[in-house]
Amino acid sequence: MSAAVVKPRPATLVTGLTILGLFVLIALLAPVIAPYDPIFQDAAARLQPPSFVHLFGTDNFGRDILSRVLHGARIDLQIALIGVAFPFVIGTVIGALAGFFGGLVDAILMRLIDIILAFPFLVLMLSIIAILGPGLTSFYIAMALVGWVSYARLIRAQILVLKNSDYAMAAVSLGFSRMRILFRHLLPNAVAGSLVFSMSDAVLVLLSGAAISYLGLGVQPPLAEWGVMVAEGQSFVTQAWWITLFPGLSIVVLAFGFSMVGDALGELMGVNE
Amino acid sequence: AGVLTIGRTEDSTTFDPIKSAQNVDNWVFSNVFDVLVRVDRTGTKLEPGLAESWTISDDGLTYTFKLRDAKFSDGSPVTAEDAAFSLTRIRDDKGSLWSDSFKIIDTATAADAKTLVVKLKGKSVPFISMMALPNASVLPKAAVEANADAFAEKPIGSGAFTVEEWRRGDRVILKKNPNYWDASHVSLDGVEWIIVPDDNTRILNVQAGQLDAAITVPFSRVAELKKDENLTVRMDPSTREDHMLINHEHGALAKKEVRQALDMAIDKKAIVEAATFGIGEVANSYIPKGALYHYADNLQRPYDPEKAKEMLKAAGAEGLTLNYIVNAGKETDEQIAVLMQQQLAKAGVTVNLQKVDPSQSWNMLVDGDYDVSVMYWTNDILDPDQKTTFTLGHDTNMNYMTRYKNDHVKELVAAARLETDPAKREAMYVELQKIAKDDVNWIDLYYSPYINVTRKNVTNFYQNPLGRFFLEDTVKN
Amino acid sequence: MHRYRFILTRPLQFLPVIFGVSIITFVLVRLIPGDPARVLLGARATPSAIANVRAQFGLDEPIWAQYFYFLQNLLKGEMGKSITYKIDVLPLIATRIEPTLALVFSSVLLSVLIAVPMAALAARNRGRPVDHLVRILSTFGIGFPPFWVALMLILLLAIAFPVLPVSGYGSTLGDKLVHLILPSVTIALSLSTVLMRSLRAAMVEWLKSDVATAARARGMPESIVFWRHVLPNAVAPTINLLAVNIGWLIGGTVVVESVFAIPGMGQLLVRAIFARDYMVVQGVAMVFACATVLVNFLADIATVAADPRVKL
Amino acid sequence: MTDAPLQLSIRDLTVTVEEKTGARTLLDRVSLDLAKGEVLGLVGESGSGKSLFCRALVGLLPSQSLRLAQGTVLLDGEDIAKASPEALQAIRGARIGMIFQNPTSHLDPVMRIGDQIVEGVAFHQGLNRMEAKAAALEIMRQVGFTDPPRQFGNYAHEFSGGMRQRAMIAIALACNPEILIADEPTTALDVTIQAQILDLLLDLRKTRGLSIILITHDLGVVAQTCDRIAVMRHGRLIEIGEKRTILKNPREDYTRTLIASHPSMPAETAPAAALTQEPSTIKLRPLVEIDDLHVRFPVGGGLLSRRKTFSAVGGVSLQILPGETVGIVGESGSGKSTLARAMLGLTPLSDGHVTFDGHSLSLKRAETLKALRSQAAMVFQDPYNSLNPRLTIGETLSEVLRVQKKVPDAAIPARVEALLDLVELDRSFAGRKPRSLSGGQCQRAGIARALAVEPRLIVADECIAALDVTIQAQIVALLRKLVSTMDLTLVFIAHDLAVVRALCQRVVVMHHGRIVEEGPSETVFANPREAYTAALIAAIPDFDPDRPLSGRSLPLPPLKGQPA
Numbered sequence A: 001m002s003a004a005v006v007k008p009r010p011a012t013l014v015t016g017l018t019i020l021g022l023f024v025l026i027a028l029l030a031p032v033i034a035p036y037d038p039i040f041q042d043a044a045a046r047l048q049p050p051s052f053v054h055l056f057g058t059d060n061f062g063r064d065i066l067s068r069v070l071h072g073a074r075i076d077l078q079i080a081l082i083g084v085a086f087p088f089v090i091g092t093v094i095g096a097l098a099g100f101f102g103g104l105v106d107a108i109l110m111r112l113i114d115i116i117l118a119f120p121f122l123v124l125m126l127s128i129i130a131i132l133g134p135g136l137t138s139f140y141i142a143m144a145l146v147g148w149v150s151y152a153r154l155i156r157a158q159i160l161v162l163k164n165s166d167y168a169m170a171a172v173s174l175g176f177s178r179m180r181i182l183f184r185h186l187l188p189n190a191v192a193g194s195l196v197f198s199m200s201d202a203v204l205v206l207l208s209g210a211a212i213s214y215l216g217l218g219v220q221p222p223l224a225e226w227g228v229m230v231a232e233g234q235s236f237v238t239q240a241w242w243i244t245l246f247p248g249l250s251i252v253v254l255a256f257g258f259s260m261v262g263d264a265l266g267e268l269m270g271v272n273e
Numbered sequence B: 001a002g003v004l005t006i007g008r009t010e011d012s013t014t015f016d017p018i019k020s021a022q023n024v025d026n027w028v029f030s031n032v033f034d035v036l037v038r039v040d041r042t043g044t045k046l047e048p049g050l051a052e053s054w055t056i057s058d059d060g061l062t063y064t065f066k067l068r069d070a071k072f073s074d075g076s077p078v079t080a081e082d083a084a085f086s087l088t089r090i091r092d093d094k095g096s097l098w099s100d101s102f103k104i105i106d107t108a109t110a111a112d113a114k115t116l117v118v119k120l121k122g123k124s125v126p127f128i129s130m131m132a133l134p135n136a137s138v139l140p141k142a143a144v145e146a147n148a149d150a151f152a153e154k155p156i157g158s159g160a161f162t163v164e165e166w167r168r169g170d171r172v173i174l175k176k177n178p179n180y181w182d183a184s185h186v187s188l189d190g191v192e193w194i195i196v197p198d199d200n201t202r203i204l205n206v207q208a209g210q211l212d213a214a215i216t217v218p219f220s221r222v223a224e225l226k227k228d229e230n231l232t233v234r235m236d237p238s239t240r241e242d243h244m245l246i247n248h249e250h251g252a253l254a255k256k257e258v259r260q261a262l263d264m265a266i267d268k269k270a271i272v273e274a275a276t277f278g279i280g281e282v283a284n285s286y287i288p289k290g291a292l293y294h295y296a297d298n299l300q301r302p303y304d305p306e307k308a309k310e311m312l313k314a315a316g317a318e319g320l321t322l323n324y325i326v327n328a329g330k331e332t333d334e335q336i337a338v339l340m341q342q343q344l345a346k347a348g349v350t351v352n353l354q355k356v357d358p359s360q361s362w363n364m365l366v367d368g369d370y371d372v373s374v375m376y377w378t379n380d381i382l383d384p385d386q387k388t389t390f391t392l393g394h395d396t397n398m399n400y401m402t403r404y405k406n407d408h409v410k411e412l413v414a415a416a417r418l419e420t421d422p423a424k425r426e427a428m429y430v431e432l433q434k435i436a437k438d439d440v441n442w443i444d445l446y447y448s449p450y451i452n453v454t455r456k457n458v459t460n461f462y463q464n465p466l467g468r469f470f471l472e473d474t475v476k477n
Numbered sequence C: 001m002h003r004y005r006f007i008l009t010r011p012l013q014f015l016p017v018i019f020g021v022s023i024i025t026f027v028l029v030r031l032i033p034g035d036p037a038r039v040l041l042g043a044r045a046t047p048s049a050i051a052n053v054r055a056q057f058g059l060d061e062p063i064w065a066q067y068f069y070f071l072q073n074l075l076k077g078e079m080g081k082s083i084t085y086k087i088d089v090l091p092l093i094a095t096r097i098e099p100t101l102a103l104v105f106s107s108v109l110l111s112v113l114i115a116v117p118m119a120a121l122a123a124r125n126r127g128r129p130v131d132h133l134v135r136i137l138s139t140f141g142i143g144f145p146p147f148w149v150a151l152m153l154i155l156l157l158a159i160a161f162p163v164l165p166v167s168g169y170g171s172t173l174g175d176k177l178v179h180l181i182l183p184s185v186t187i188a189l190s191l192s193t194v195l196m197r198s199l200r201a202a203m204v205e206w207l208k209s210d211v212a213t214a215a216r217a218r219g220m221p222e223s224i225v226f227w228r229h230v231l232p233n234a235v236a237p238t239i240n241l242l243a244v245n246i247g248w249l250i251g252g253t254v255v256v257e258s259v260f261a262i263p264g265m266g267q268l269l270v271r272a273i274f275a276r277d278y279m280v281v282q283g284v285a286m287v288f289a290c291a292t293v294l295v296n297f298l299a300d301i302a303t304v305a306a307d308p309r310v311k312l
Numbered sequence D: 001m002t003d004a005p006l007q008l009s010i011r012d013l014t015v016t017v018e019e020k021t022g023a024r025t026l027l028d029r030v031s032l033d034l035a036k037g038e039v040l041g042l043v044g045e046s047g048s049g050k051s052l053f054c055r056a057l058v059g060l061l062p063s064q065s066l067r068l069a070q071g072t073v074l075l076d077g078e079d080i081a082k083a084s085p086e087a088l089q090a091i092r093g094a095r096i097g098m099i100f101q102n103p104t105s106h107l108d109p110v111m112r113i114g115d116q117i118v119e120g121v122a123f124h125q126g127l128n129r130m131e132a133k134a135a136a137l138e139i140m141r142q143v144g145f146t147d148p149p150r151q152f153g154n155y156a157h158e159f160s161g162g163m164r165q166r167a168m169i170a171i172a173l174a175c176n177p178e179i180l181i182a183d184e185p186t187t188a189l190d191v192t193i194q195a196q197i198l199d200l201l202l203d204l205r206k207t208r209g210l211s212i213i214l215i216t217h218d219l220g221v222v223a224q225t226c227d228r229i230a231v232m233r234h235g236r237l238i239e240i241g242e243k244r245t246i247l248k249n250p251r252e253d254y255t256r257t258l259i260a261s262h263p264s265m266p267a268e269t270a271p272a273a274a275l276t277q278e279p280s281t282i283k284l285r286p287l288v289e290i291d292d293l294h295v296r297f298p299v300g301g302g303l304l305s306r307r308k309t310f311s312a313v314g315g316v317s318l319q320i321l322p323g324e325t326v327g328i329v330g331e332s333g334s335g336k337s338t339l340a341r342a343m344l345g346l347t348p349l350s351d352g353h354v355t356f357d358g359h360s361l362s363l364k365r366a367e368t369l370k371a372l373r374s375q376a377a378m379v380f381q382d383p384y385n386s387l388n389p390r391l392t393i394g395e396t397l398s399e400v401l402r403v404q405k406k407v408p409d410a411a412i413p414a415r416v417e418a419l420l421d422l423v424e425l426d427r428s429f430a431g432r433k434p435r436s437l438s439g440g441q442c443q444r445a446g447i448a449r450a451l452a453v454e455p456r457l458i459v460a461d462e463c464i465a466a467l468d469v470t471i472q473a474q475i476v477a478l479l480r481k482l483v484s485t486m487d488l489t490l491v492f493i494a495h496d497l498a499v500v501r502a503l504c505q506r507v508v509v510m511h512h513g514r515i516v517e518e519g520p521s522e523t524v525f526a527n528p529r530e531a532y533t534a535a536l537i538a539a540i541p542d543f544d545p546d547r548p549l550s551g552r553s554l555p556l557p558p559l560k561g562q563p564a
């Protein structure tokens, strides 16, 4: 047993958290710091390159990109948060129950997971969004219906190992109820891996959103959302690169923040992805 | 000489003309098949196709077509028998999507090898225009009867080109048809219709010289492409008209004054400016500019949000809230929706945008599950009757989903269909245009051209207002 | 070799999965509002024409009856007729499989070719600037939406330096390979990132492990320690990740196919969803499902081969 | 041996670790010599720096924060402490070979054992593959593989612990080293296998003329095998000398404690209670009654083949009286743990009966489980893994108290402190998590948790196997104290007979899932009836170096766990 205590590398964690914190701050302050109304169209100021009037330039409607990027932080953080939170919670509970109780419950859930995994992701997303109508709520629901599978698999695998651990056996021998053992003793020890995964998942969720936007089923206009901005702006990429670059960079920087935190969490908790 | 490569968004769906109602197919049908009567380049006149000439009996019920000496691509002659078969088939075949439109035909028979006689069940002036529909193309009876499915894959036609290969999802490869009756006139050795769904990629392909032409160029790209010396941006007049559908059955929208107020609250100029980058033109009638019987002096309500607000108030529709269905995935549509939302707000109208995918929006419109929505119409026959009937004439489709009701208009539409005197007929259509404007069956927004881009070395690449590509005229240097 | 016995038994588990996928797709696509007949007929649709089309494609039957016919057809090796294309779904799909397969295969290959050396570089220089650089680069790889990356690649390598075709698929083998370069790079940029992260983490772990120490203790040079002991051990957990991602990729190539105009199944599928071409959606979903199941199966075999401890 | 030439001469070896608070010394000026052909025993408690010392010799410090601060390591007169990485690499394996404490984690799990041996042979002796393979097979034969050609292709996980240790040795030998460093090569093994391995090492010394540094914390092992003994403590070498001298006349207190706590010391026999002498006269109702118990596990099998089962416990009958201390011994895999679990209703019974305090587990399961959960407790083998790593010791204990509801909620904190006192842990430990405790401390926490139930029965499953002798002795003393003061019934499982002999009144010997012998400790140890028992007892490395290890002279059970 090498008791090599994993040293968290504070730099990674601090950088990651700083980036995320900054975005949260931007999101909170967007209405205050944004120089323009993000949906106001100024026909006279269309496709303006970055200047002192419009730091990030304007789009084809004459909307201020900077303001849209700032306001976009609200939507995109929300997307990352909700798009991950629901799958996380659903997947964790289902995975935990399946792993812990095994037997028929597990067999059925595993087949369900197989089915969803075998399902072309896009059919599910597009159909669900088409059924419910495009928009954030549908996107969240679709994400939750599809995304829980990864978490369920991760957690189940962990629980399967942990449930044979000595401390699980100890807990049984001490007369603890099954729910107590599962949720108080096993689950807290099992979620580390999922937590780390959720950080990279957040990025995937943002990108799924962007892909859906590209296919035309993204958020409702005129909402400022980075993925939509990139998707819509790409027709102007040769004449107005700034429309896509700034929201694109925002996604990348946010992604960087998430992956930093994910890495740091991973090392802190001694998880190997 | 040479092979012309054209990038377009979608693949053909079939080569059986009666089984499609889509532009993507019509574009290719009119290269491969020939029709009895053609619409000319300006989209205002009929001209001979396979039929050298035709006569109409005085009672307007019997049409006699005199066929020219033409051959199908397999070398067999085009006979009146083939033409009769084709017309009967589009009317009767179970798989035909056009049966309803051709129900008017009573009999189609070959009087002799080159004479086709069509008898109608009732008088119909627009009938002759329908003969120009690519779907009514003349097909070789023998080949179709032998195996219609095989025919749909690899057809035999009498058009300027033949289908050499169809790589589904990728391209349709056409070759010059040496048996075409006007083959000497055709310059291209072949045509490839290549699918490139992404707008950017399609245009970049032309810029990089890997395609000769790209069709359906977004408005937003025109200015930039015009600057490219290697390219020619072609804007051909079209019969496309964009309009805002109004559900006449929904609350205050039933009132003419309310609809008029909405018309006034919308700044069409601004829309043309913003959404079409100044390329479109404000519309003043449901019959598009340049189309037969377009009434150029029709009323154009001025943009006046204040007045609109007052009118709404007067009509008791203050604080009107509208549910606006937006077609997802259409750049311009989403843009216009956002713009209109802003404009209507100035007149005190709250607009809730509801973005749905196009197939679903179609459903919602048909079911009347909407207040307003923006759609467009492109004529596919020369005669205004088709559009007029569908949108004003109390057709079974609830007047193009608007639920517009005006019995006088209905009678007028029916009468116009039977009027053989062009002058009188024009007067009737002018009146229809005036009434439609007054009633605001919908709100006319703008007309816009077909926008295509080609390399400089391609000449004579154009569409007529009905959308037909005249590739037999096109030259690649 | 009883460890490989699952190869015989596992396929039995495919059936319920494929069956499940078929039922869910069947119900799901029919839940999407929108009528295929109306879509097909467009603006000039009249009620009688719509009724005619619905009858022609059996859409007027109750849903369970439609499913029954679907299964019945399936047993005959058919998947029904496409409403849009009016031909049988199976031959329609058949022509589309190759491009998608080629795209997925070349992307995965490229990803692995990128990921392994990069991960090795980062892991062996853990904590040094190279490591950070690799990680930052990889974040860019995953942060930008693929359609944007694709566009940039086209602008760079097909327009500014016109060495590669803008889009398309080609007809000869060499032609196809050339056309696949940019799309594969687009996918590989993000896929390799995922693989790299996992590989790097595992490699770091194994470099620190007792196994590596033991190898060093018997005088093995660092390169042997790495390539012979660290890499094979680090690969095993990544196989599963790769499998999940391939599955995901198979079902999600549409964006890249669409940007690069590759006539693959992804495009067919999306078009079919939008056109409510039920039979095509079903057919493609089934093919995707089979492919995914197969990939996972292969991954299981690979896992067993890579790690003798694994029993399935 | 003293006249043999010096091979390794270490002077003032010092290793420090960089920490936030500054450098801390882990090895403090260690100096020692190793002569050619000599076996040097290095003993000392856990954490005293034994492993570190060996790793420092070959420049394989376990972390980058560790530094070789000073000192020289002369290998045949050449200082390798300052050698370049390349030079060190040439020395490793080829001249100094290492056998690691834990073969399971040091063997490459995805490489065939044979290939791992071939790797060394080929690399260091420059043979081609065919020759290397032949050489590897020969080495495998030497270290006692029964069927080298077949076992060549096996993977580590297919071997038993003993076989894995042999493989480790084979891999080290493949490089043909002059010096072999064996870091606790037998700690994880049972006595019988331990005897075989030690034998093997001695054999190799004889046949190959190896010098060996043997690290262990078991003085018995040292006594049996070494020429000289070095004792380490807190990073310092406190005593070194000829084996007999040190064992007879230790200079240091610590060495004395070490010797005193060795379980084979005859002074420590279980206090014979009245019960064991006349169990039949006092008609007591047994607390636990086990009757023809079978526990079978499904193994292998699948859709196409019939499910096979493996019988871990096959027909055990046993009665345990209240207040009794019963030891269960047997080699690894003999079914001890399974029996313990079955006794506590933690594993399903396949057949037979378990009755606890009159409740039958098979007849009235729920009721019996309820009784078991509130009146019986288990102490686990692995002190770290049996505690929830996320909870502090205090939380762990109070949770038990809260669930068991034996004390009112308000009294819980006080009770937690009382429990800590009982197991002789400082009260401040309530706020610490398992990870920050030593093995012994964790084990005490585990015992405290068991006591929190206020059980009548404690089943301790190899609860001291992982600890070093001094701590072992402490825990045994603690258990003894608890049994005598709290009227506990104790079932003590171990494969170490010496400890059992020191603690238990009665002993049960298990083999292949059955009880082969049973009786009062004294009787069984003095006159084992079964050959198996005798072998087990004989394999205990005796403290007296003149009473040789008798592992090889007795009919040992065949090595288990070989691949079928």
Ligand SMILES: Nc1ncnc2c1ncn2[C@@H]1O[C@H](COP(=O)(O)OP(=O)(O)OP(=O)(O)O)[C@@H](O)[C@H]1O
Residues within 6 Å of the ligand: A004, D017, D026, D044, D045, D046, D047, D048, D049, D050, D051, D052, D053, D062, D063, D065, D066, D217
């Ligand atoms: N990577 C490290 N960083 C800091 N301290 C370490 C590191 N590795 C070991 N130590 C410390 O060095 C000391 C000696 O450890 P070592 O492993 O040599 O002990 P040992 O005598 O072999 O013990 P055991 O009998 O448990 O194997 C211990 O106090 C340990 O905590």
Ligand SMILES: Nc1ncnc2c1ncn2[C@@H]1O[C@H](COP(=O)(O)OP(=O)(O)OP(=O)(O)O)[C@@H](O)[C@H]1O
Residues within 6 Å of the ligand: D297, D298, D299, D310, D311, D312, D330, D331, D332, D333, D334, D335, D336, D337, D338, D339, D462, D495
């Ligand atoms: N859950 C299980 N499934 C299959 N086999 C098992 C299971 N638990 C134990 N066994 C097998 O039962 C046998 C007895 O195991 P048990 O743990 O009781 O041995 P033990 O005497 O406690 O050994 P040790 O001294 O190594 O702890 C072993 O061969 C083991 O492999």
Ligand SMILES: [Mg+2]
Residues within 6 Å of the ligand: D050, D051, D052, D101, D183, D184
């Ligand atoms: Mg050690």
Ligand SMILES: [Mg+2]
Residues within 6 Å of the ligand: D336, D337, D338, D461, D462
């Ligand atoms: Mg055990």
